[in-house]
Amino acid sequence: MIGFLLRRLTIAVLVAITVSIIGFSLLRLSGDLASVLAGENATPDDIARVAAQYGLDRPLLTQYFDWLGGALTGDLGRSLFTSEPVSQLIMERIGVTVTLAVLALALGLLVALPLGVLAAVKANTWVDRAALVFSVAGQATPNFWLALIFILIFSVQLRWLPVSGSDTPAHFILPVVTLALSIMPSIMRLTRAGMMDVLSSDYIRTARAKGLSTTSVLFKHALRNAILPVVSLAAVQFGFLLGGSVIVESIFALNGVGYLAFQSITRVDFPVVQSILVFLACAYILLTLISDVINAQLDPRVRLS
Amino acid sequence: MSGAPVLEVEGLSVDIDVPAGKLHAVSDVSFCVRPGETLCLVGESGCGKTMTSLALMRLLPPRATLTARRMSFEGRDLARLSERDMARLRGDRLGMIFQDPMTSLNPVYRIGDQMEEVWLRHRGGARAAARKRAEFLLERVGIINPRQRLDQYPHQLSGGLRQRMMIAMMLMCEPALLIADEPTTALDVTVQVQILSLLRDLQQEFRMGLILITHNLGVVARMADEVAVMYAGRIVEQGTGREVFAAPTHPYTRGLLDCIPKHGQSAARGPLGSIPGIVPSLVGEMSGCSFRNRCALAHEACRRGEVALAQAGADHAYRCVLPPGQARGQAPAFAGGAA
Numbered sequence: 001m002i003g004f005l006l007r008r009l010t011i012a013v014l015v016a017i018t019v020s021i022i023g024f025s026l027l028r029l030s031g032d033l034a035s036v037l038a039g040e041n042a043t044p045d046d047i048a049r050v051a052a053q054y055g056l057d058r059p060l061l062t063q064y065f066d067w068l069g070g071a072l073t074g075d076l077g078r079s080l081f082t083s084e085p086v087s088q089l090i091m092e093r094i095g096v097t098v099t100l101a102v103l104a105l106a107l108g109l110l111v112a113l114p115l116g117v118l119a120a121v122k123a124n125t126w127v128d129r130a131a132l133v134f135s136v137a138g139q140a141t142p143n144f145w146l147a148l149i150f151i152l153i154f155s156v157q158l159r160w161l162p163v164s165g166s167d168t169p170a171h172f173i174l175p176v177v178t179l180a181l182s183i184m185p186s187i188m189r190l191t192r193a194g195m196m197d198v199l200s201s202d203y204i205r206t207a208r209a210k211g212l213s214t215t216s217v218l219f220k221h222a223l224r225n226a227i228l229p230v231v232s233l234a235a236v237q238f239g240f241l242l243g244g245s246v247i248v249e250s251i252f253a254l255n256g257v258g259y260l261a262f263q264s265i266t267r268v269d270f271p272v273v274q275s276i277l278v279f280l281a282c283a284y285i286l287l288t289l290i291s292d293v294i295n296a297q298l299d300p301r302v303r304l305s
Numbered sequence: 306m307s308g309a310p311v312l313e314v315e316g317l318s319v320d321i322d323v324p325a326g327k328l329h330a331v332s333d334v335s336f337c338v339r340p341g342e343t344l345c346l347v348g349e350s351g352c353g354k355t356m357t358s359l360a361l362m363r364l365l366p367p368r369a370t371l372t373a374r375r376m377s378f379e380g381r382d383l384a385r386l387s388e389r390d391m392a393r394l395r396g397d398r399l400g401m402i403f404q405d406p407m408t409s410l411n412p413v414y415r416i417g418d419q420m421e422e423v424w425l426r427h428r429g430g431a432r433a434a435a436r437k438r439a440e441f442l443l444e445r446v447g448i449i450n451p452r453q454r455l456d457q458y459p460h461q462l463s464g465g466l467r468q469r470m471m472i473a474m475m476l477m478c479e480p481a482l483l484i485a486d487e488p489t490t491a492l493d494v495t496v497q498v499q500i501l502s503l504l505r506d507l508q509q510e511f512r513m514g515l516i517l518i519t520h521n522l523g524v525v526a527r528m529a530d531e532v533a534v535m536y537a538g539r540i541v542e543q544g545t546g547r548e549v550f551a552a553p554t555h556p557y558t559r560g561l562l563d564c565i566p567k568h569g570q571s572a573a574r575g576p577l578g579s580i581p582g583i584v585p586s587l588v589g590e591m592s593g594c595s596f597r598n599r600c601a602l603a604h605e606a607c608r609r610g611e612v613a614l615a616q617a618g619a620d621h622a623y624r625c626v627l628p629p630g631q632a633r634g635q636a637p638a639f640a641g642g643a644a
Binding site for chain 1: 362364392393394395396397400401403405408409410411412413414422423426427458460461471474475
């Protein structure tokens with residue numbers, strides 16, 4: 001297990017460094033940052049001054065190692081726009097984003113897992129078909145549209161829930177439901193497929209030949225095997241929720257990391273963009289690592305081989 | 306014979322809904338099993354022997370329907386028990402082991418856990434007691450270091466070991482009847498013999514009825530007290546092992562016996578037998594003998610009506626229109642597919 005963890009950690013670090021290099025290069029390739037920062041009517045002198053001020057006139061490699069050195073010591077630089085430290089900007093907002101992501105994932109799993117199991121057990125009945133319709137509809141509905149419809153119904157018409165902001169728990173209900181709905185279909189379909197596969201396996205027949213109760217057959221013997229791919233998917237979905245909730249955060253004016261990324265990109269605040277990029281990459285890597293560990297815990301064949 | 310049968314099956318049929326209609330996987334099968342005795346169900350793939358065993362366990366696939374006049378097991382009719390009551394019998398009074406020990410154990414749970422849960426489900430009580438029982442049985446099926454094995458996962462064990470564990474697992478509650486569906490087919494030849502003699506010993510020790518499903522007549526000769534030869538979902542010959550092997554009467558049974566290579570058989574003494582043709586489709590209604598398109602002795606009478614089981618000896622029946630002497634045939638049994 002320790003060897004397994006060390007191997008995965010080494011790979012994780014390498015991936016994080018690669019992502020930071022690619023992210024850094026892409027940002028510089030997107031245009032001359034100094035001329036964008038200096039504004040439309042800037043003279044070449046102005047541009048040169050801005051470049052010198054932010055160190056953009058130095059060789060790319062020097063700039064990268066400068067940034068990397070800072071990042072490793074916890075200094076991610078300052079926002080070009082507000083002059084606040086980038087780490088502070090992210091830390092202020094990460095709570096909202098993580099809360100949103102955790103709640104949405106929890107709700108998504110809570111609904112999609114049982115639904116997937118049910119669809120598999122009742123395969124090819126109306127229950128299964130209804131679940132299929134639900135998941136196809138869910139997959140085909142863009143979440144920004146769903147968010148607007150929810151606001152229209154629950155906030156504007158019924159006046160049950162606030163439209164936007166992140167002050168009270170009630171503010172989180174609509175965004176969480178919106179995001180949960182967007183991850184449910186794939187989790188449900190994968191659970192169903194996994195269960196269908198496992199339910200026709202020999203060891204399930206054995207479990208039934210042992211006279212075990214339906215609950216034990218389904219949830220002890222089948223689900224633990226069927227859930228292995230779902231764990232990996234859920235990790236990716238969680239990463240998506242951390243970084244990909246930009247639209248939902250914007251619509252509900254939730255001040256999270258996604259919204260910060262969106263703002264920073266539009267105003268070319270490249271230190272912030274670069275840091276969010278690496279932060280999200282690290283989050284993805286960490287999640288993959290966690291899902292590998294969970295899978296190893298669930299499946300002795302992974303752990304002991 | 307040793308006492309009242311533990312299982313008496315009368316008129317068991319299994320139909321499966323397929324797109325083309327109804328597939329008669331098992332038709333009107335009757336047999337009984339006594340405590341401490343072995344019934345061998347023999348036949349080619351698809352002859353209905355596995356469906357018969359799954360029907361006894363009531364573990365048929367969803368599209369299959371079971372009908373039986375009677376499936377009396379320890380005073381209860383298996384065909385009419387509720388699923389709840391049936392689940393209480395499985396693993397307790399009725400056990401079943403399967404062909405492939407590599408896939409029949411759950412890969413994510415320890416052997417000990419998978420064995421203990423049988424006891425806990427049917428007998429309840431403390432896990433420690435269940436563990437003791439599991440340890441005792443592992444030792445009984447010839448596993449060294451049982452305590453250590455209980456903590457291992459299936460993928461850490463060989464096929465032979467796993468099959469021993471399957472057997473031990475099904476013996477947790479000392480069933481009155483054990484069904485073994487091709488228990489040695491997936492194993493090495495040397496291991497096959499060990500598993501068979503283990504089953505034989507355990508059966509004597511626990512006075513269990515054993516239904517052994519196999520396509521291997523060598524296994525039948527070694528194990529069977531009673532034999533039922535199945536073809537196309539029907540029993541075509543049935544009797545004590547001794548009588549069936551001494552005087553195989555149905556042309557199909559003789560064909561199967563001809564397919565066994567004999568020691569010292571050389572090309573000069575004739576080629577190894579085979580049965581020409583293929584098993585007929587079991588979809589839809591059929592009349593006459595289902596073996597007639599592969600039988601050298603087939604004639605007009607084989608097309609008509611239902612062929613009934615006829616007596617060939619005291620404890621020996623066969624399903625052929627010809628009298629025993631003619632069915633056994635003086636002429637070469639398989640010149641080619643006639644009729």
